[in-house]
Amino acid sequence: MDLRYTDEELAFRDEVRAFFATALPPEIRRKCELGQRIGKDEMKRWVRILHERGWATPSWAPEWGGTGWDPVRQYIFKEELAMAPAPEPISFNMNMIGPTLIAFGSEAQKRHFLPRIARMEDWFCQGFSEPGAGSDLAALRTGAVLDGDHYVVNGQKLWTSTAHHADWCFLLVRTDPAAKKQQGITYLLMDMRSPGVSVRPIVTIDGHHETNEMFLDNVRIPVANRVGEENKGWDYAKYLLGHERSGIARVGVSKFRVRRARQLAAKVMQGGRPLIEDARFQERVAEIEIELKALEITQMRLISETARRPSDKPDPKSSILKVKGSQLQQAAAELLLEVAGLHALEFDPGFVGGRPDADDDADDWALTIAPNHYWARHVSIVGGSNEIQRNILAKTVLGL
Structure with missing residues (x-):
């Protein structure tokens, strides 16, 4: 429908x-x-x-x-x-740094970076999370000290997705250690080729290298690469995260997974008949599809409300989309795992990044399902954990 x-x-x-x-x-x-x-x-x-x-x-x-x-x-x-x-x-380019530069960047930054970002001539990663500063991002400790026309940056970032591919990083650093933790934070653009930047891979449970540790040792970043004002980075980060969450429900991703599960279930035999004919499987598919439709309606309602708001700031109710959207992405990934059954036990991380030569009539189609199911566990954490999103909703929407 x-x-x-x-x-x-x-x-x-x-x-x-x-x-x-x-x-x-x-x-x-x-x-x-x-x-x-x-x-x-x-x-x-x-x-x-x-x-x-x-x-x-x-x-x-x-x-x-x-x-x-x-x-x-x-x-x-x-x-x-x-x-x-x-x-x-890449969301870091199109949905995060791009809109942030348009809103807060200098004219020189816009003219230089935006065309390159749009053509993928520059690949950005996000240097926000740190050990001890993930969900509580304002607890970050990576420091930057002004030295002439450069900031000298020291610290560590964690779970930095695609840092091994990136040309640039948009980075939060602490420039005023004496200020309240939400203050004294500055937003910088860092060339990943700068001396003192080192990236160490993190291989996650799905067997894939997507995230990284990043170490910054006396990295010199020009003041010209500061976005907006010094010590105002927290405001810019909130703006960026709001844009990230506005499309984070990813209804289409869950719809595709359910459709794929239906297609494969028509070929997988269970008890002498196709799994698609199993009543319990049909009920599970219907349950996810109903919840997806409700989420889609909620998304469209929020779009309509946003269009009528005088402010261009993201609606805090986008946290609803983050929470429910991530839950349904995980549910749809689990549905595919149910279809794969024992075939998913053959775990081949290399195939996840391999050639697209699998045949749906063979068992190779199942080799990515378990890794992707494991990978889907992270969607309730990235972009602000669901626990944090519930706190946002309680405070800003329910007034608790």
Whole structure:
């Protein structure tokens, strides 16, 4: 069942679907279908295809390369991207640093970085979390001391996703240790090739290298690479995280996983008949689909409310989307695991990043399901843990 889109919105959805059907390289599509990781070169190739179409940065202001789409069209685009399935452009670039620079960056920073970000000439990572400062991000201790026209930075960052691919990092540092912990924080842009930057891989439970430790030893960052004012970084970080959470429900991702589970369940035999005919399996699919529809309606309601708000600050109710969206992503990943059954016991992390040559009629399709199920556990933590999101809702929405 579709939401009540207008005729124009339905025509736009058809246009997006047709583009993805023809422009997405088949080998990349197949890797997405199988749940395999997309390599750096593949991601750059896909983003540049989107950029040529003018669709790489749909949420940006038009004067900086955005599409000018309203929030409904942006939502449709994201859902069709996930359902194609196609790689989601790197969020650090498109949804985080891009909008933050547009809002708070200097004119020189905008002119230099925004075109390069949009074309994936610069790949950014996020230097926020630290040991002891993850959910409580304001407890960060990485320090920066002003020395002439540079900041000298020392400290450690943790769980830095894609740092091994990144050219740049947007970084939170403490510039006033005497201030309250939410104050005295500054937002810097750091060249990952700077002397004193070292990256150590973290291989997670899915067997994949996505996250890293990052060590900063007397790293010199030009003052010109400071975003906004000194000691105002916490305000900019909240703005960035609000933009991150506005699309974090990822309804399309969960819809694709349920659709994939249905397709595979029609081929998997259990008790002498296809699993898709099992009443308990059907009930589980229906339960997730009903919750997805409720989440989708909540997302559209929030989009409508946001369009009527005088402020462009993200609505704190986006935390609802983060909590429920992550739970349903995990539920859909678990549904695929149920379909795979014993086949998922054959754990092959190499296949997750391997060639898209698996056959759905063989058992190879199951090799990524367990790793991706494990990987899905992290979505209730990233972007602000669900516990923190519940606190935000209690304080800002319920007034508790």
